[in-house]
Amino acid sequence: MLKVCIIGCGGIGTYHLGHLVEYGDLITLDGFCDLIPEKAEGFAAKTGSGKAFTDYRVMLDEIVPDAVFVCVPPNCHGAIEDDLIRRRIPFFVEKPLSVDLAQAREIGRRVEEAGLITAVGFQCRYDMLAAPVRAFVRNNEVIYINCTRFGGVPDMPWWRVKSMSGGQLAEQTIHQLDYIRYAYGEPETVFSMAARGYIKEFENYDTDDVSVTVVRFRSGALATIATGCYALSGEAFDSKTTYSTRKKRLDMYLLDRADIYGEAPGEETSAVGDLVVKGDGSLSAANGGAISVKHTGDPGLLCDRTFLEAVVSGDGSKIRSPYADALKTLEFAMACNKSMDTGLPVRVGE
Ligand SMILES: NC(=O)c1ccc[n+]([C@@H]2O[C@H](COP(=O)([O-])OP(=O)(O)OC[C@H]3O[C@@H](n4cnc5c(N)ncnc54)[C@H](O)[C@@H]3O)[C@@H](O)[C@H]2O)c1
Known part of the structure; x- marks a missing residue:
């Protein structure tokens, strides 16, 4: 034990x-x-x-x-x-x-x-969408990724001070940055802008209300990542990540579902072929012909268990996010923060 x-x-x-x-x-x-x-x-x-x-x-x-x-x-x-x-x-x-x-x-x-x-x-990274999203990206040439994450200001006092939390992009939207790296690949250059002054209800609030980042990946593809903590309701914006190719797209709603457009439900698709869905997941045609892959359950259970089993066996190869890899995601986020501060494009990892 x-x-x-x-x-x-x-x-x-x-x-x-x-x-x-x-x-x-x-x-x-x-x-x-x-x-x-x-x-x-x-x-x-x-x-x-x-x-x-x-x-x-x-x-x-x-x-x-x-x-x-x-x-x-x-x-x-x-x-x-x-x-x-x-x-x-x-x-x-x-x-x-x-x-x-x-x-x-x-x-x-x-x-x-x-x-x-x-x-x-x-x-x-341990959710039920990782395999189909990664398969979609592997088997289709992604040209553009659009990622949005919008929500409110969390309760923790440290969160509202950028020097303590890193700001919304580094504290929250880092999940999306990490997933994009995991599913698609490595960012090369980022250019970010942020705006403040819309959130007025907290005395000690000292961080960005909204930011928009343009990313160029090493592959040459582009992404835009928009994130804000000004939203007071789910009606303010829809948070999702779209992986777009010339004929198809995949819309991913984190920890909820991935909708694949442009692949017929009956078609032997790469994404569906790679899907590992046990009794608690489902695969169905929905949303005007999109194939919808559902996520259910808490991926944190598997995430924690994988770490513990690795400690027991001494083999860390099944851990999807070891420190060295998470460091690359932090470099991505911090490059965005640096760009917000300097007003200049920043190469990730420098
Ligand atoms: N993986 C996720 O989805 C996820 C979700 C929420 C939070 N987080 C991360 O978890 C971290 C903590 O967030 P939280 O919401 O739990 O914050 P929190 O403020 O609720 O809890 C942090 C706790 O750490 C304690 N602490 C600080 N320094 C300590 C020290 N030296 N020794 C012992 N205790 C110490 C504080 O007293 C506090 O109780 C953050 O980095 C946050 O980004 C991750």
Whole structure:
């Protein structure tokens, strides 16, 4: 049995805890740490196992865990990973890896050097749409991608300060950036613009209300990515990613469905052929002739389980988002932020 600890017992820590309690065949939950004692104590009370801590170093010394989930805000990374690497403890860390790209690069270098198993909270890569979307992209020449993500301002105070969260694009829309990398390929250059001044209801609000990014991929194809946190209702904008080819397109609604236009339902399509849908998914003709692939369930369950099984076996090859790969997604997001600041196109990874 792996001894597992959680650092950061807030919103996403609670999400992971909900998965980890299902894995009694593989792990024991031994320690929970949060700067706010009641949060860690709440985790211990919920599980009926494990001890609450306010200092993660004390927890690591006392428990000596086999794996740790790091669920702290974007500006709280650095020292925690440093301690985990020194102690050679495999870790799962939430996105974005940091608000400081140089810091994340250094952590990434040391993770590689130590040969440590890591995973990052890009759980969407484990959804039921990944296989058909990747097959569509593999078998059709994508020329243009259009990605939109719109929503409101989350409750956490740190989220509203760009130096703490990285801003909406780096904190939230990074899921879409990561999925586009996973499904399609690597970005080469970005040019982003942002606007502020529409959201007036928060005193400490200091981030972009909306941003638009133009991307050129290494393949030569282009994308536009628009994201905003000004929306007060779902009527304000429709969030989706379209992969467009000369004759077909695929519209993906994250964690919901992918609609493929231009492929007849009866046709032996590459996308459908690659689809792995068990009892809880479905495939049907819908939306005026589009083939609709449904996602159901929580991909985070598989995401967390894959990491834990990798720690047990010592083989990290099934982890879809190890630290080194997530670092590339952070470089993508931070290039956009740099472009917003400078007003100039930025090459990703520089
Ligand atoms: N993968 C996803 O879909 C997803 C969803 C939500 C949030 N997140 C990410 O998870 C991270 C945390 O978000 P959240 O919503 O849980 O925030 P949160 O504010 O609800 O919780 C973070 C917790 O970390 C604690 N913390 C901070 N520094 C600490 C330290 N050194 N030691 C112990 N505890 C510490 C805080 O006290 C807080 O309770 C963010 O990076 C966010 O982007 C990911």
